[in-house]
Amino acid sequence: MQRATTLRHSETATESAMPNDALSRAKQGDQTAFAELVREHQSMVYSMARNFVRDGAIAEDLAQEVFLHLFRNLAAIETPAHLKFWLRKVTGHRCIDFSRRQKSQGGKVSVSLDEAPEPVSIFDTPDSQPDWMLRSTIRRFVAALPEKPRLVVTLRYQEDLDPMEIAEVLEMPLNTVKSHLRRSLAILKEKVTRSLGSEF
Amino acid sequence: MKHFDDELKNALRREEPSADFTARLLARVAQEKEGGREPVKEGWSERTSEKQNGATNWLRKLGAVFTLPQMNWVTAGAVATLLIASVIGVNRYRQHQFELQRQAEIAAEAEGQRAKEQVMFAMRIASAKLNVAQKKVKNTLQRDDDQQAVHQQN
Numbered sequence: 434m435q436r437a438t439t440l441r442h443s444e445t446a447t448e449s450a451m452p453n454d455a456l457s458r459a460k461q462g463d464q465t466a467f468a469e470l471v472r473e474h475q476s477m478v479y480s481m482a483r484n485f486v487r488d489g490a491i492a493e494d495l496a497q498e499v500f501l502h503l504f505r506n507l508a509a510i511e512t513p514a515h516l517k518f519w520l521r522k523v524t525g526h527r528c529i530d531f532s533r534r535q536k537s538q539g540g541k542v543s544v545s546l547d548e549a550p551e552p553v554s555i556f557d558t559p560d561s562q563p564d565w566m567l568r569s570t571i572r573r574f575v576a577a578l579p580e581k582p583r584l585v586v587t588l589r590y591q592e593d594l595d596p597m598e599i600a601e602v603l604e605m606p607l608n609t610v611k612s613h614l615r616r617s618l619a620i621l622k623e624k625v626t627r628s629l630g631s632e633f
Numbered sequence: 634m635k636h637f638d639d640e641l642k643n644a645l646r647r648e649e650p651s652a653d654f655t656a657r658l659l660a661r662v663a664q665e666k667e668g669g670r671e672p673v674k675e676g677w678s679e680r681t682s683e684k685q686n687g688a689t690n691w692l693r694k695l696g697a698v699f700t701l702p703q704m705n706w707v708t709a710g711a712v713a714t715l716l717i718a719s720v721i722g723v724n725r726y727r728q729h730q731f732e733l734q735r736q737a738e739i740a741a742e743a744e745g746q747r748a749k750e751q752v753m754f755a756m757r758i759a760s761a762k763l764n765v766a767q768k769k770v771k772n773t774l775q776r777d778d779d780q781q782a783v784h785q786q787n
Contacts (some may be wrong), residue, residue: 439701445646460755464659464662464663467659468659471654471655471659472655473656474647475649475650475654475655476647476650477647478647479648479649479650479654479678480645480646480647480648483648484645489650492650493650493651493654496650496654497654497657497658500658501658501661501662501665504665505665506661509709516708541734567644568640568643568644569642570644571640571641571644571645572644575641575644575645586641586645587645589644590638590641590642590644590645591642591647593642618637621637621641625637
């Protein structure tokens with residue numbers, strides 16, 4: 434708990450020092466300020482969900498749930514750094530909840546490595562074909578990782594968090610995070626190399 | 634490895650949701666603020682909450698029937714009859730269950746008695762055989778003693 438507090442208050446010195454006008458106004462019920470907060474963090478929340486579920490519509494649904502939950506719990510948010518920490522944590526929990534609910538309903542959670550087609554989206558418009566292929570392949574393999582390693586990899590490479598920060602967000606021992614990262618990277622590298630050739 | 638890290642960062646980089654994401658969210662927030670229920674939307678979370686709300690809605694409707702002003706004596710009578718019928722029904726059912734249990738106990742007792750008789754019969758046979766064996770042993774010993782006495786006299 435002590436460490437979590439340390440982290441969320443010291444994420445970056447500049448961030449904590451930033452004026453938190455929008456946050457305090459949103460806490461007082463200002464809807465425009467809340468919209469500002471949403472716009473500021475929507476790409477983070479949506480992308481975490483999208484990299485986890487690999488479906489834009491479901492990711493948006495999950496992100497909306499996270500922000501609605503934030504709206505109901507604004508009073509508990511202390512600083513902008515705490516807000517970021519809280520959003521990452523809640524998004525992670527929602528993603529895992531979703532995945533488990535899907536499993537219990539007999540739905541398909543992990544995309545099979547062989548049969549999963551890459552959904553066409555405006556984000557995947559190829560700049561150059563090899564880059565697009567590589568990106569698409571990596572995302573496909575990341576989405577096929579088990580739940581927790583997938584979240585660890587997403588927080589490491591999407592959010593650029595170090596293992597200690599990931600351990601705080603996911604409430605996981607540091608060594609577990611490191612081991613998830615090491616193993617996931619080895620798996621991903623091996624699969625990407627096998628899929629795209631040894632020149633990678 | 635560094636190269637692969639960069640590729641991973643590039644593949645998993647942040648993306649923006651659809652343009653109307655904030656507007657849709659704010660609409661839901663506004664609806665919640667007004668005290669209404671969340672709008673029903675086609676999505677897994679909404680569908681789940683609808684299912685969860687189903688049972689409570691049904692109970693609420695049932696409760697509302699009893700608070701209606703037009704609830705008159707006829708309704709009250711019907712409810713009372715229903716209750717009495719339920720009590721009688723439950724009582725009959727319990728009697729029936731009791732009777733079944735009693736019959737089962739009698740059957741079990743008769744079965745036990747039969748088993749006991751069989752055991753006694755078996756024991757009687759064993760006892761008779763034992764008596765025969767005992768008599769034979771006794772006779773043999775008596776004969777040995779007689780022979781020994783004859784030898785000693787000679």
